[in-house]
Amino acid sequence: MRVAARIAELPPYLFARIDELKAEARAKGADLIELGIGDPDLPTPAHVVAALEKAARDPRHHQYPSYVGMEAFRRAAAAFYGRRFGVSLDAAREVVALIGSKEGIAHFPMAVVDPGDLVLVPDPGYPVYETWTRFVGGEVHKMPLRRDRGFLPDLAAIPTDVARRARVLWINYPNNPTAALATEAFYGDVVAFARAHDIIVASDLAYSEIYFGEPPRSFLETPGAMDVGIEFHSLSKTYNMTGWRVGWAAGNAMLVGALGKVKTHTDSGCFEAIQLAGVAALEGPQDVVADLRATYRARRDVLCGGLREVGFDIVEPKAAFYTLVACPAGLSSLDFTARLLAEAHVVATPATGFGAAGEGFVRLTLCAPEVRLVEAVRRMAKVAAAFR
Ligand SMILES: Cc1ncc(COP(=O)(O)O)c(C=O)c1O
The missing domain is CATH 3.40.640.10 (Type I PLP-dependent aspartate aminotransferase-like (Major domain))
Known part of the structure; x- marks a missing residue:
């Protein structure tokens, strides 16, 4: 028995390593802030x-x-x-x-x-x-x-x-x-x-x-x-x-x-x-979409404003619910992701997961409540401090 070459040749799943790190952190009781997955956390309108x-x-x-x-x-x-x-x-x-x-x-x-x-x-x-x-x-x-x-x-x-x-x-x-x-x-x-x-x-x-x-x-x-x-x-x-x-x-x-x-x-x-x-x-009523935009805008201000204040280089999002954070000097996307997970218990996605030209950035999502984003900034400030 064998699988098709196209499946065998699929590149290894980059997120597998992050999943391992997440599982390790959780096993130690870490309270992870999940900003890795681009999936809205709010419910479908009633x-x-x-x-x-x-x-x-x-x-x-x-x-x-x-x-x-x-x-x-x-x-x-x-x-x-x-x-x-x-x-x-x-x-x-x-x-x-x-x-x-x-x-x-x-x-x-x-x-x-x-x-x-x-x-x-x-x-x-x-x-x-x-x-x-x-x-x-x-x-x-x-x-x-x-x-x-x-x-x-x-x-x-x-x-x-x-x-x-x-x-x-x-x-x-x-x-x-x-x-x-x-x-x-x-x-x-x-x-x-x-x-x-x-x-x-x-x-x-x-x-x-x-x-x-x-x-x-x-x-x-x-x-x-x-x-x-x-x-x-x-x-x-x-x-x-x-x-x-x-x-x-x-x-x-x-x-x-x-x-x-x-x-x-x-x-x-x-x-x-x-x-x-x-x-x-x-x-139906489109105020639900306007409200959603307002929610993401408030989250963007908290996350991007906060991260910039503690010294990170942020790519200001114009749309969608992502923001790229530039890796501190000397760290690859994967290294930075691993450090955020280990030291801040914040889950990010290395932008290299989307292609080699993503090197130098990690992606954070806005799909978490504001209070969690405030906490993410507080924890990431310590990582930033290590690079000053
Ligand atoms: C750029 C982009 N296109 C398409 C999709 C697929 O969305 P869906 O299949 O839910 O319509 C996604 C999902 O994350 C996406 O990021």
Whole structure:
């Protein structure tokens, strides 16, 4: 018996070492502050849960759902794009429901990447872009995201032979793990680059509603984007629904259709009661989202303000619920993570978990109550003091 080469060749799971350190600390009775995992700690709004309850009791929703999503759900997603971004979408041809955006991000390479094709992925970046490119036999070209460029990839630095072979370009703003935003000009450059080299743009917009200043744009707002692109969206972060597994992809009809075709051969859609809860989320009161933003903003001020005061170099998050902390001189991302865990009982994620270009940073999340963030700062101050 043996497993497939693609599984055997998967790089070792970096977080395994951190899990070991966490287990050791817990065994010694440590009170760990978990700022490693990007999973909202607050509950799904009550009206969304109520919509699920109602729909779950209705036997009409107990059978296989449509592969591509209920019309009501796709219409609600299209209406959201219209309201929020001024992007007009045909719900029937330009939107497909997903079992969480991760599902669509994973399956998209199956629809558009042939063996040997190159895919451009951000480094650091959400690991699924790379893993599934490799699963379908594609090759990956990493685009480093550097602090001095606002964590935007330098498209001009992509070698011409790479651009010529590339089939897909992944972008993700608001960005995980850097919490950076894209500019309108950058998106314009992306469209021009995609047109020049006949490249598909896959934009991951999972964090669009978690922001601290100007609302983030959708890539699809950019003139010409609908000709070259698809965007992945999710209810997970906007409505604290990570456990529900519901999202959608929208954009160019051929790309959306190709992804839908993969799905007809893969899964049988998302439970209709969950889709109807998603409609309730998108069409119900949006003060819950404003409140959530206010909560993250207060947490950001406590954590980032506090860490800066005690001497850490912080990358101020513009959106999403992450912040990068620069490693004190001489420490790698993994070393710094280990020290935070051992000396402050604070769980961070080394940014190298998202790619080699993340070296020099750890990522902390804002997914913990303010009182815990205050405590995290107090404990991390001691680590900072050791480097003064
Ligand atoms: C950048 C990014 N994209 C997509 C996802 C997937 O979200 P979901 O599958 O819950 O929609 C995540 C989850 O953490 C993420 O960080």
